[in-house]
Amino acid sequence: MGSPSFFFTASLLAFLAGAISALAAWRQPRTARLAALTFSLLGSAALATASCLTLAGAATLSWTLLPGTSLFPWTVRLDPLSAWFNLSLAILSAAVSVYSFGYLRPMEGKRSLGALGFFYNLLLLSLSLVFAASNSFFFLIAWEVMTLAAFCLVAFEHEQAATRRAAMLFLIMSHAGTGMLLAGFLLLSTSSGSFDFAGFHLLASQLPPAPQTAVFLLFFLGFGIKAGIVPLHIWLPDAHPVAPSNISALLSGIMIKAGVYGMARVFFDFFGPPPLWTGAVVLGVGVVTALVGVLYALQEHDLKRLLAYHSIENIGIIVMGFGAALMFRTFNHPALAAMAIVGALYHTMNHAVFKGLLFLASGSVVQSTGTRNMEEMGGLLRRMPATSLFFLVGAVAISGLPPLNGFVSEWLTYQALLAGFGTTPSLTRLMFPIAGSLLALTAALAAACFVKAFGIPFLALPRSEAAASAHEATLSMRIGMGFLAAMCFALGLGASWILPVFDSITQQAVGVRISSSLIAGGLALQAGTARSGSVSTAGIALAFIVIAGTAVFLLSRRMRGAHIVKAPTWDCGQPGLTAENEYTATAFSKPLRLIFAAFYRPRREIHPEYDVSPYYPSAIRFESEIQPTLEKHVYEPLKEWIYGIARQMRGIQAGSINAYLAYIFVTLIVLLLFGVRQ
Amino acid sequence: MISWLPYSVVQLLLLLAIAPLVSGVIRTLKARLQIRRGPGILQPYRELDKLFRKGMAIPDTASWIFTATPYVVFTATAIAGLMVPMVTAEAPLGLFGGVLAVVYLLGLGRFFLALGGLDTGSSFGGLGSSREMTIAALAEPAMMLAVFTVAIGANSTSLSEVARVSTGNPWQFLAPAQMLACAAMFLVLIAETGRIPVDNPATHLELTMIHEAMILEYSGPYLGLIEWGASLKQLVLMTLLINCFLPYGLQPHWSWSGVAVGLAYLVLKLLVVAGAIVLVETCNAKMRLFRVPELLAVAFTLGALALISTFLF
Numbered sequence: 001m002g003s004p005s006f007f008f009t010a011s012l013l014a015f016l017a018g019a020i021s022a023l024a025a026w027r028q029p030r031t032a033r034l035a036a037l038t039f040s041l042l043g044s045a046a047l048a049t050a051s052c053l054t055l056a057g058a059a060t061l062s063w064t065l066l067p068g069t070s071l072f073p074w075t076v077r078l079d080p081l082s083a084w085f086n087l088s089l090a091i092l093s094a095a096v097s098v099y100s101f102g103y104l105r106p107m108e109g110k111r112s113l114g115a116l117g118f119f120y121n122l123l124l125l126s127l128s129l130v131f132a133a134s135n136s137f138f139f140l141i142a143w144e145v146m147t148l149a150a151f152c153l154v155a156f157e158h159e160q161a162a163t164r165r166a167a168m169l170f171l172i173m174s175h176a177g178t179g180m181l182l183a184g185f186l187l188l189s190t191s192s193g194s195f196d197f198a199g200f201h202l203l204a205s206q207l208p209p210a211p212q213t214a215v216f217l218l219f220f221l222g223f224g225i226k227a228g229i230v231p232l233h234i235w236l237p238d239a240h241p242v243a244p245s246n247i248s249a250l251l252s253g254i255m256i257k258a259g260v261y262g263m264a265r266v267f268f269d270f271f272g273p274p275p276l277w278t279g280a281v282v283l284g285v286g287v288v289t290a291l292v293g294v295l296y297a298l299q300e301h302d303l304k305r306l307l308a309y310h311s312i313e314n315i316g317i318i319v320m321g322f323g324a325a326l327m328f329r330t331f332n333h334p335a336l337a338a339m340a341i342v343g344a345l346y347h348t349m350n351h352a353v354f355k356g357l358l359f360l361a362s363g364s365v366v367q368s369t370g371t372r373n374m375e376e377m378g379g380l381l382r383r384m385p386a387t388s389l390f391f392l393v394g395a396v397a398i399s400g401l402p403p404l405n406g407f408v409s410e411w412l413t414y415q416a417l418l419a420g421f422g423t424t425p426s427l428t429r430l431m432f433p434i435a436g437s438l439l440a441l442t443a444a445l446a447a448a449c450f451v452k453a454f455g456i457p458f459l460a461l462p463r464s465e466a467a468a469s470a471h472e473a474t475l476s477m478r479i480g481m482g483f484l485a486a487m488c489f490a491l492g493l494g495a496s497w498i499l500p501v502f503d504s505i506t507q508q509a510v511g512v513r514i515s516s517s518l519i520a521g522g523l524a525l526q527a528g529t530a531r532s533g534s535v536s537t538a539g540i541a542l543a544f545i546v547i548a549g550t551a552v553f554l555l556s557r558r559m560r561g562a563h564i565v566k567a568p569t570w571d572c573g574q575p576g577l578t579a580e581n582e583y584t585a586t587a588f589s590k591p592l593r594l595i596f597a598a599f600y601r602p603r604r605e606i607h608p609e610y611d612v613s614p615y616y617p618s619a620i621r622f623e624s625e626i627q628p629t630l631e632k633h634v635y636e637p638l639k640e641w642i643y644g645i646a647r648q649m650r651g652i653q654a655g656s657i658n659a660y661l662a663y664i665f666v667t668l669i670v671l672l673l674f675g676v677r678q
Numbered sequence: 679m680i681s682w683l684p685y686s687v688v689q690l691l692l693l694l695a696i697a698p699l700v701s702g703v704i705r706t707l708k709a710r711l712q713i714r715r716g717p718g719i720l721q722p723y724r725e726l727d728k729l730f731r732k733g734m735a736i737p738d739t740a741s742w743i744f745t746a747t748p749y750v751v752f753t754a755t756a757i758a759g760l761m762v763p764m765v766t767a768e769a770p771l772g773l774f775g776g777v778l779a780v781v782y783l784l785g786l787g788r789f790f791l792a793l794g795g796l797d798t799g800s801s802f803g804g805l806g807s808s809r810e811m812t813i814a815a816l817a818e819p820a821m822m823l824a825v826f827t828v829a830i831g832a833n834s835t836s837l838s839e840v841a842r843v844s845t846g847n848p849w850q851f852l853a854p855a856q857m858l859a860c861a862a863m864f865l866v867l868i869a870e871t872g873r874i875p876v877d878n879p880a881t882h883l884e885l886t887m888i889h890e891a892m893i894l895e896y897s898g899p900y901l902g903l904i905e906w907g908a909s910l911k912q913l914v915l916m917t918l919l920i921n922c923f924l925p926y927g928l929q930p931h932w933s934w935s936g937v938a939v940g941l942a943y944l945v946l947k948l949l950v951v952a953g954a955i956v957l958v959e960t961c962n963a964k965m966r967l968f969r970v971p972e973l974l975a976v977a978f979t980l981g982a983l984a985l986i987s988t989f990l991f
Binding site for chain 2: 379381382396399400401402407411414415418421422427430433434436437438440441443444445447448450451454455456459460461520524527531532533534535536539540543544547548551552555558559562563564565566567568569570571577579581582583584587588589590591592594595
C-alpha cells in the first residue's frame with residue numbers, strides 16, 4: 001500500500017473500469033458520460049500520485065503486471081523518465097476529463113458517448129502503459145492499442161469524408177512507424193538475447209556501425225512519425241483538428257509525446273555516446289520541423305489546424321534539445337547534455353499544458369460558434385470572457401513570453417545551444433548559434449501567429465451571426481481550462497522548485513545531477529554557473545506587479561475627473577464601421593506570405609464579374625491558397641509508386657487455392673533451409 | 679540581499695527621465711541637419727505633459743485588452759531597461775534576467791501592442807499590427823546572432839558580465855567579430871525603433887506607417903504611456919548597443935559619485951549613437967515594406983559573419 005506500483009495499478013484499473021462502464025452504459029448516454037469521465041478522473045489522480053511518488057523517491061520500480069510467457073512477460077517499469085511523461089499525461093487528462101463533463105453534454109443522444117468514453121479511457125490506459133512498459137512486445141502492443149484508440153477517436157465524426165480520409169492517413173502513417181519500431185527492437189534483441197528494455201541499456205552503442213546506424217534511423221523515423229517531425233508530419237494537421245476538441249487536446253498535448261518519450265528512451269537509455277552525425281541530424285531535423293511547423297501555422301485560418309501546426313513547431317523545439325544533447329554526449333560534456341535534456345523534457349510538459357489549454361479553449365469556441373474558421377469569428381472576448389482569458393494565457397505561454405512556462409524551457413534550450421559553441425573547436429560548433437537564431441525566428445513567428453490567433457477571433461467586432469450570438473462555456477469546462485492556465489503560471493513562476501525533479505532523470509541518462517548548478521538561489525535559474533547568466537520569472541512577475549501597479553495608481557489619480565468618452569473607432573469620415581472593415585486573418589498573414597513566397601508558392605486568382613462597364617465590377621471572387629509542396633512532390637509520387645507495385649503483385653494473387661498452398665509450401669522449405677543453416 | 683532595490687529605483691527614474699530627452703535630441707539634430715530650427719530638445723516632455731492632462735476617447739469596440747496594453751508595454755519595457763547596465767556594470771535586476779530576457783520582455787510589449795491595434799476593429803490597427811509583427815519576427819534572428827556573438831565572447835548571457843568582460847579589454851571593439859555584430863545590432867535598432875528607412879516615426883498619414891498605425895486609436899494618458907514606452911524602448915536598445923560594444927566609463931560598482939561619472943559617459947555615448955541614427959534617417963528615403971526583409975537579411979548575414987570571424991581572429 002502507498003507505493004507507486006499500487007497507485008499505478010489503481011490508475012490502470014480505473015481507466016479499464018471507465019472503458020468497460022462506458023461500454024456497459026451504451027444505451028444511457030448520461031450514465032456513460034458520467035461513469036467514463038469519473039473513472040478517467042480517478043485514474044488520472046492515481047497516475048499523478050504514482051508519478052510524483054516515483055519522482056520524489058527517484059527510484060526505479062519494476063514489476064510484472066500479469067503472468068505471461070517467458071518470451072512475453074507483461075513487465076512494467078516506472079523509472080523517473082517514465083514518471084515524468086506519465087505526470088504530463090495525468091495533468092492533462094485530469095483537466096480534459098473535467099472539461100469533458102460539460103463539453104460532451106450537448107452530444108448526449110446525438111452521438112454515441114459510450115463509444116467515445118470507451119476509446120477515451122482506452123487511449124489513457126494505453127498511453128500510461130506506453131510510458132511504462134519495459135518489454136518490447138508489451139510496449140508495441142500498448143503502442144498499437146494507443147494508435148487504434150486514437151484512430152477511432154479521430155474518426156469519431158465519421159460522416160464527413162474529410163474526417164475518414166484524415167483518420168485513414170493517420171492509420172497508414174502510424175503503421176509505417178510501428179513497422180520501423182518492430183524492426184528496430186528485433187535488431188536490438190538479436191544482440192541482447194531478450195526483449196526486455198533493461199537488457200537494451202547502452203546496448204545500441206556496442207553494435208557494429210552498420211546495424212547501429214540502422215537501429216538509430218529506424219527508431220528516429222519510427223518515433224518521429226508519431227511525434228510529427230518534418231517531413232513525416234503530414235498526417236498530423238489533418239488528424240488532430242477533426243477529432244472532438246477534448247480529444248484533440250489529448251492527441252496534440254500528449255499522444256505525440258509518445259514519440260518524444262520513445263526518442264528519449266532510445267537516445268539516452270539504449271544508446272551510449274553516439275556518433276557525431278546522429279546529433280547533427282537530430283538538431284537539423286528539429287530546426288526544420290520548428291520552422292516549417294510555424295510557417296504553415298501562420299497561413300492557417302482554421303483555428304484547430306493552426307494549433308496542430310504549432311504542435312509540429314513545438315516538437316521541433318523539443319527535438320532540437322535532444323539533438324544538442326546527443327552532440328554534447330559525443331563531445332563528452334555530460335553537464336551540458338543534461339541541461340539540453342532538461343530543457344527538452346521541460347518543454348514537453350509545458351507544451352502538453354499550454355497546447356491542451358489552447359485546444360480546450362478553441363473547443364469551447366468551436367462548440368459555441370459552430371465553425372473552425374477564424375474569419376467567421378471575432379468579438380468573442382465580450383461574449384466568452386473566461387474562455388478568452390484562458391486562450392490568451394495559452395497564447396502568451398506558447399509564444400515563449402515571460403513570465404510563463406514556455407519562456408523557461410526555451411530559455412534553457414537557448415542556454416544549452418549557446419554553451420554548445422565552446423564544446424568543440426571544429427566548424428560544427430557554428431551549428432549551435434545558428435540553430436539558436438533560428439529558434440528565435442521560430443519563437444518570433446509563433447508570437448506573430450498567436451497575435452493573429454487571439455486577435456482575429458476574440459477582439460473587435462463579430463464577423464458572423466454565429467459569433468455575435470456565442471455564449472460562454474459551462475462551469476466544468478471553465479474549471480478544466482482554468483486548471484491548465486494555472487499550471488502555465490505554476491510551471492513558469494515555480495521553475496526553480498520543479499527543476500530538482502530532473503536530477504534523477506539526467507542521472508540515469510547521462511550520469512550527472514545538475515539542478516544545483518541550474519538554481520541560483522531564491523527563485524532564479526542560472527545557466528550552469530552564476531556568471532553565465534540567470535533568469536527569474538518570479539522576479540520578473542514581481543517587478544511587473546510593482547511597476548504596473550504604481551503606473552495604474554498614479555495614472556488613475558491623474559485621470560480622476562478627466563473627460564473619458566466611448567467613441568466610435570475612426571472610420572475615415574465614412575460613417576458606419578462594420579466587421580467588414582476589420583483586418584482579416586488572411587490579410588494579417590499576407591506580408592509573411594509574400595516574404596516567404598518561395599516556400600509557400602502561393603496561388604491566387606481574382607475573378608471580377610461585370611454587369612455593364614468593365615470599370616464597375618458587380619462582384620469579385622477571390623481565391624488564394626498555398627501549395628502543399630511536400631504532399632505534391634513527395635507523397636503523391638510515393639503513393640503512385642506503391643499503387644503500381646500493388647498492381648503488379650496482383651498477379652500472384654490468382655485466387656486459386658492450389659497456388660496459395662504452393663506458396664506456403666515453398667515458404668516453409670525456405671524457412672527450414674534457413675533454420676538449418678543457422 | 680535587498681541592496682539592488684535602491685539601484686533599481688535610481689536606474690528606473692534615470693531611464694524614465696532620459697528617454698524623452700533622447701527622442702528630443704534626435705529630432706532636433708535631424709532638424710538641424712535639414713536646416714530647420716526644430717522644436718527644441720524638451721518638446722517630448724511638453725508633449726507627454728500635454729497628453730497626461732488630456733481626456734480620452736476609447737473606441738466602443740475595444741475590450742479590456744485595449745486598456746491593459748499601455749500598462750503592459752510600459753512595464754515590460756521598463757523591466758527590460760532595469761536588466762541592462764546603464765551607468766554601472768551592475769544592472770539592478772541583472773539576476774532576474776540577461777539579454778534573452780530583455781529581448782523577450784520587449785517581445786511581450788510588442789505582443790500586447792499588436793493586440794491593442796487589432797482590438798479597435800479598424801483596418802489601420804490591423805495593418806500596423808501585421809506589419810509590426812512581421813518586421814519584428816524577421817529582425818529577431820539577426821538580433822540574436824549579434825547578441826550570441828557578444829554572449830559567446832563573454833561566456834555569459836548576463837549583461838553585467840558582458841560589460842565587465844569588455845571593460846577589461848578596452849580595444850575589444852576593434853575585433854572584426856565585435857564590429858560586425860555591432861553593425862548587425864545597429865540595423866536591428868533602426869528596425870525595432872521604427873526609424874527611417876524602415877518606418878517613419880514622424881508621420882500619421884502615410885499608408886506605409888507601421889507603429890503609428892497600430893496606436894492610431896489611442897489618445898490622452900494612454901497614448902502618453904505608449905509614447906513614453908516607445909522612447910523607453912529606444913533608450914533601452916541604444917544602451918544595450920552601447921554597453922555591449924563600447925563599455926567605456928561604465929562604473930564597476932554603485933556609488934553616488936560613480937553614477938554621476940557613468941551618467942556623463944552614457945550621455946556622451948548616446949549622443950554618438952543618436953548622431954548615427956540621425957545621419958541614417960536624413961540620408962535615406964523610406965523603404966518599400968517588402969524591401970525591409972532585405973535590410974534585415976543583411977543584418978542576419980552580418981551577424982553570421984561575426985560568428986564565423988570568431989574563428990579567424
